[in-house]
Structures are given as structure tokens and as C-alpha cells.
Amino acid sequence: MAEEDRFTLYLTDFGLSRQEALVYRELLSGGKQSGYEIAKAAGISRSNAYTCLAALVEKGAAYLVEESAKRYIPVSTEEFCGNRLRRMAREKEWLAANLPCESGDEDGYITVEGEANIRDRMLNLLERTEERVYMSGSSLCLEEVRPQLEKLVSGKKKVVLVTDSTFELSGAVVYITDPKEKQIGLITDSKYVLSGEYGQGSMNTCLYSGQRNFVTVFKNALANEIELIKIRKGEQAKDE
Secondary structure (H helix, E strand, C coil): CCHHHHHHHHHHHCCCCHHHHHHHHHHHHHCCEEHHHHHHHHCCCHHHHHHHHHHHHHCCCEEEECCCCCEEEECCHHHHHHHHHHHHHHHHHHHHHHCCCCCCCCCCEEEEECHHHHHHHHHHHHHCCCCEEEEECCHHHHHHCHHHHHHHHHCCCEEEEEECCCCCCCCCEEEECCCCCCEEEEEECCCEEEEEECCCCCCCEEEEECCHHHHHHHHHHHHHHHHHHHHHHHHHHHHC
16 A cells, blocks of 8 residues: 555544545645645645645644634644544543443354454454464464464463464464465454455455354364364374
């Protein structure tokens, strides 16, 4: 992903529209500017520029400076994002205290689509792991969640990984097998399973469930794969 596209994408996560992100970027690059100057630099109409600037002021990403002509200056990215995160943390606490309790029913079969949504589900499962996790996927996939895996290991949780190339993680049990391509599988505490395709260029569709029969089938399949890896490893050792 190009740096400019990443900049825009991340700012939309902090509440800006794509055009507001573009105007904010121009403010950061050029400093104090009028609506006319921003419109020219960003290649948008003056009316759109002033609309975006007003939105940036309202959202805390810019300040209005009253001079002979109205000009705008950017709030630093660190300050703007920090303010948004603090506000969202407070709002999260309020929602947790005031919204109806969640049912917690995860016994059905749920389709999770999209790379970001699958990544979030993986991270949430790993962060909620209480005792053990078994994960199967490419080494690139495992690298994406390395911090969470390291945290589990340091917390004395059992971590078993099945991957397609060397993956060093002290305290974890790692099995090397055939190329995993885009296939991933994750089971936590023998309760929840996430399985399917994940990664750039894949369908990015996974099935998530806490349904006992599905968990048992997946658990047995993974155990069989590990046993096969052990057998192959033993055969290779004999040949050597």
C-alpha cells in the first residue's frame, strides 16, 4: 500500500473522511493556509475545501486563526490522535456500563470476511486466551501476531504452532510442515475456532465458531496433522 493511501486509511479510522484526510495532509505539509490555498494545493473546489476545514476544526484536527483573512493551522498528528483515543476510551467505558449485557452466545457458525476483520478476530481470540492456543498458518501470518504470541508464552500459556518455515519463539512448540499458502487455523482453550483463508491476495473468508462439534473436529484434524509431522520427522531422521 502506498504511503499516501495508508495515511488516508489510518486517518479515516480516527473519524476523518477521505477528503478531510487529504486536506489535513496538505495542512501538515504547508502549515498555516487559507481555504483558497488549500483548495489549490489539494485540487478540490473552494466550497469543498472550506467544508473540510470546518470539519477538521470541529473534530480537533485544525485551528482557525482569525487574521485579515481566515487561515487554518493543523493540530499535530500525535495530539489529534491522542485526543481521539482518550475520548474513545471514555466513551468505551460509558458504553460498557450502560448498554445491555451481551448474550455471549457464540455457539453458531459465523462467517468473517475481510482481511482487517479476520485480523481483529485473531487478535481478540489470542488476547482472551486463558490456557492454551494452537495456531496453524504461514510464518508471515504468525509474524503478524507475534506480540500476542509472545505475551501468551510469557504468561505461561501453552502455545503450539504449525507453520511452513522456521519461526523462532522461545517457549512455544513449533512444528514445520508443507507450505500453508493462505490457509489459517486457530483454536483457543478448546472452545473457539477460526479457520479459512487470510492474507493479501486471498479470498479473506474465515469460519468462526464455538460450536462444540466443530471445535472437536478441528482439534482432531490439527492433532492428526501434528502426529503426521512427527512421523515424517522420524522418517527423515532415520534416512540421515
